[in-house]
Amino acid sequence: MNLSRKVTVDDLLEGCKRGERRAQELLYKLLASRMLGVCMRYAKDHYEAEDMLQVGFVKVFQKVGEFRGDGSFEGWIRRIMVNTAIETYRKNQRMLNVVDLEEVRDSPQSMFDMSGLEAKDLLNLIRHLSNGYRMVFNLYAIEGYSHKEIAEQLGITEGASKSQLSRARAILKDKLIKMEGSKHADYVG
């Protein structure tokens, strides 16, 4: 599967543009697990992550005609997933107006993890962040957005983006230390 993945994704582009259900399903099967991994970082739990995945893929198939070919098709799909996550975050902010500060929750063991323990641990750390901190950290540290772009996307100031990133990093470092400490009995700080 890995050998021909890239070629296969590109090959499915034309079929998806024509709205062929078979091409759409093949594209989904090729990219769904990776895209769900992206959504899992943004969502507060697995269920919200799957919602983002479904909404994202519907958008991909509806807007595939707008893909101009500047960049990879997979990269374009990934950006749609990130934008879907941002929309979900903004909608939740408007509706719930809830700020869940760094509460410690015991995350349920993931049943679908395929790539190792550490990624799962880091995921738990990220989910312990509040929604805003998690969003800013994901966009800056992993997606590579600038503070200006983050401010525009989230409707906040650049200063708020910087301060939230700083706070998120501090919390993650602190938790990493505690996590490492719990794993290695002879850890020396």
Added chain:
Amino acid sequence: MQTMSDKELDELFKKKFGTYEVQPSDAAWAAITAGLSTPNKQKRPFRIMLPVAASFLIILGAGWWFMRPSSTIKLRGKDTLTVAGIQPVPPQQALVKDSVKKESFIKKIAALKIKGRQQLASYKVQSEEARMADAHVDLLPEELVPVQHAPARQADLHQSVQALALESAPSASAGRSASANSKPVIASATDETTMQGGYTEPESQRLGGIKTVGDLVNFVVSKVDHRKDKLIEFSDNDEGTLISGINLGVVKIRTKANRDKQN
């Protein structure tokens, strides 16, 4: 780890999540296909626009309905219709009634306010001609206030109306294209006025008496507005020409000098 820099932290997370994959549930694809089958967002903006557009059109239509001119003013032809100052018609003018459709708000007010005078009968004659000859007549004679007529004047009127009805019948059928017979300029109003010894207009309203801009305006207005109180009147005094009267139907303003002159 304690001294991990921000950059190292970012790199750690980026690397670990770079190949992170999670298998979605079986229901996920079914939900996606269901989402593709029911596109409803496109209808929403259209649905909102329909009542908005309809309301806008209704408001436009209502505005047009109330603001439209209720009569046509032409500068030529016997089928010219004089407007707001139309005088009341005695009930005997049955010929006229048939051709009238309706009266504008302004004309109703003007008709109610205008006090009948014998001299103004000539304008009724002309308007009656117009009503018979032109399809665009807009007066309801039964709603007009009756004028105090001398019996002789009524007889004159009746004869004139009949005579003109006969005369103008061909021109009515020809429509707006006026024959030589039915092409009097507005100046004919003045002619008929003088013929019937009618309304005494200021001297300056005759063509020969125009000396100032105010006189010119008065002349033009007199050809169009046949009410006693004109839409706008200018008078000359020692200081020059100034407005001595305004009549907008619902609002009438006259300077003291003008009032004294008229009374």
